[in-house]
Amino acid sequence: MPQPDLISDATVVESLLLFRQHAPLVHCITNDVVQTFTANVLLALNASPAMVVDVNEAAQFSALADALLINVGTITPERSQAMRAAIDAACQNGKPWTLDPVAVGVLSLRSEFCQQIVSQQPATIRGNGSEIMALTQQTGGGRGVDSLHGSDIALQAAQQLAQRSGAIVVVTGEIDYVTDGERTLVVPGGAALMTRVVGTGCALSAVVAGFAALPGDRLYHVASACRVMSCAGERAARQASGPGSFTPLFLDALWTLGAEGGI
Amino acid sequence: MPQPDLISDATVVESLLLFRQHAPLVHCITNDVVQTFTANVLLALNASPAMVVDVNEAAQFSALADALLINVGTITPERSQAMRAAIDAACQNGKPWTLDPVAVGVLSLRSEFCQQIVSQQPATIRGNGSEIMALTQQTGGGRGVDSLHGSDIALQAAQQLAQRSGAIVVVTGEIDYVTDGERTLVVPGGAALMTRVVGTGCALSAVVAGFAALPGDRLYHVASACRVMSCAGERAARQASGPGSFTPLFLDALWTLGAEGGI
């Protein structure tokens, strides 16, 4: 396996400008806790979020949207049916879908569900170290929604998962790794305060879902999505007095990022 | 049809002060994405929001509340039953109810549901151009939750819908129109940033629902609700650095608006 490469600023800016221009419509079937923040993150990046959860409507909508996000954070049997219908419609219509396997390996419904749908050709999978390891090895699992494993320890699992599923796999932590099973990119940055605001990881998955719909090399687009979020996090953290002031600063940073042609 | 009239500042201030004094209890059965923001908007205007979604409790609560909001953004069959029960109770108890037909015309469950309940004498209907056109003509439909039609193009549809349903119809866009089918008011203002924060339209519908419960000419109260929101949007946009800082500024503007006797 070749050494991971660092994603370059120029690549990130190029992907970001393309994203703003395409303004993808992202269908998010995500958990109850992060819906507002997820929508606001996508809006700040000029994308269009929409959350449609009825089983029939979810299938209709995934056929129309540019990308689909499946986040199992507050899954129920009923919601899992809507997720399946949306994934089927996305696959049939050639729309990329992204999996955020929140707390997989810890709880039964989501673990079975994620193991099943991971075979339905997700375009991307985004999780923390514990989640990616649980998804690959059917062992592990975190402390609730938090990871007990660093992203570096999970890198090999991520590469295996990418090879098995055909997805770009993102394992996030202090450093993020983005891999297609052959090539691996390293995304630096971020800020500790991001872990003290609910939904930063879930919103990243929604952004990843949108970037996965861009034309071009998906590996680089997905890594760019990670860097956009970590860069906005750094900027916000520099000015924030705590997790409360962080959130508006973070959304403002996403809004302005790349405006000067750099990040 | 007479020329639309501009709503006057004096009318808006009068309605706003009456609203703060009455502090209506607004029962919101709304979509999952905007519940917190909707509640905070109502609270900033001194109203009392409450979200009650069990089918039996929703009926009980609509009989007690001053106004009801029905927003179909994340409708499910189960939620639609609670909505029907709440509408029935509101009608039986003489409480005004407001419809926000999010993405009607695009998706099937909500489209059928909206076409049915629109005959149950809503006090007000608030939608964007595509939604109002879809509701009237059973054609059209937007791009997800976004409108493809300006409010001016939809004005005639709004007037027809008002005549058919007996509701005050609000069609929002760069300019808002408020019509009872005979008289039409124009509401200027607002800010582009409002489209980059999730729930500003949905929250407007909740505010419209509350203003529709005030004694007096409902047409003017509803237009005042629109102007209160567009005015707060302008103030917030003047100070905001992006959609993140916009939100707290917007709620603060709602809180202080009208305090000096003007807007």
Added chain:
Amino acid sequence: MPQPDLISDATVVESLLLFRQHAPLVHCITNDVVQTFTANVLLALNASPAMVVDVNEAAQFSALADALLINVGTITPERSQAMRAAIDAACQNGKPWTLDPVAVGVLSLRSEFCQQIVSQQPATIRGNGSEIMALTQQTGGGRGVDSLHGSDIALQAAQQLAQRSGAIVVVTGEIDYVTDGERTLVVPGGAALMTRVVGTGCALSAVVAGFAALPGDRLYHVASACRVMSCAGERAARQASGPGSFTPLFLDALWTLGAEGGI
């Protein structure tokens, strides 16, 4: 009944530092409107929130978590089953659970549910005056989610409820009372703006749930939780221009509170 004692600053700081150190994992089955804010409040205090709502997963997770919060604000029959399963698992595993009986006494499903589960040995119950009176006397009830009774009027009801249920009972209002049925503590402070932001009471219940899991005298820990929140509210209100700017300031205040060894 002895006179209520004022909670001391030294006790509050001690509990707060213990809380940050233990960083409890709090399983919140709470209402749809306040999930994000509740999670962010817990995160700002260094705790780990998680919302798991499927009936089987909720039972699994309550066995793992340090504490459980049950908030009935947007209860449905399905959600009530998950709540029962989670309470059973918490009791079997010796984990403390906290009840927030939102609008009990006003609506039927939640009223029956709360009357039943109150016999399952909650560690703490947190409500406003109307809720605590409704829970005790099966009369009363507020205006929607708002209280019509001050906390002082409800103090006797709180003491009776504590004796009957074995819980520490918190009745909040302009002054908060915390009682185990024998001893009663008084918690001063807070700010009027806290009533203009949705979820401050619900988030307090989540914080109470977490503090109830600390080793030591639960009565003092729970009163400390109330004082932490009222103190952060005072600090935020001093700087806020309205309810919009209040929220980030409040979370920042929770984040920094106690850093200088005092509050």
